[in-house]
Amino acid sequence: MILRFDSKTVTKPLLSKTTLETGALINILRAEVGSRRGEILIEVEDEKAEKVEEILVSEGVEVIELVEAIQKDEDKCVHCGVCISICPTEALRFNGEKKVVIEAEKCVHCGSCVKVCPTQALSLPF
Numbered sequence: 001m002i003l004r005f006d007s008k009t010v011t012k013p014l015l016s017k018t019t020l021e022t023g024a025l026i027n028i029l030r031a032e033v034g035s036r037r038g039e040i041l042i043e044v045e046d047e048k049a050e051k052v053e054e055i056l057v058s059e060g061v062e063v064i065e066l067v068e069a070i071q072k073d074e075d076k077c078v079h080c081g082v083c084i085s086i087c088p089t090e091a092l093r094f095n096g097e098k099k100v101v102i103e104a105e106k107c108v109h110c111g112s113c114v115k116v117c118p119t120q121a122l123s124l125p126f
Helices: 014-022 048-057 082-086 114-115
Strands: 002-005 026-033 038-044 062-063 093-096 098-100
Touching: 014 026, 014 048, 026 062, 048 062, 082 093, 082 114
Parallel strands: none
Antiparallel strands: 002 038, 002 062, 026 038, 093 098
């Protein structure tokens, strides 16, 4: 999930409150938080995700559920493997033909591969 906070919600301890209310373990994968806005990428266990989302939305947080992995433009990709070396979850790998492939179920949307791709062939779906 991506959480977007505005100037009214960015200063509240909403993740702590949500964890206490739901008992959900919330893993922060990436965060960019300032005094006026913030965006946090979190991972939540599937069985508690709906309740977590409900609480955050009720507090004024924009919640975007991520269901797709990173996207790869086949026309731009030169299969250099730089993305493979940086991926923390091994969602990217070479197949038997030495082509870069994505294992969507392993992708945590951290964006590391997007930042290092020399041909800008990778993008996040949001």
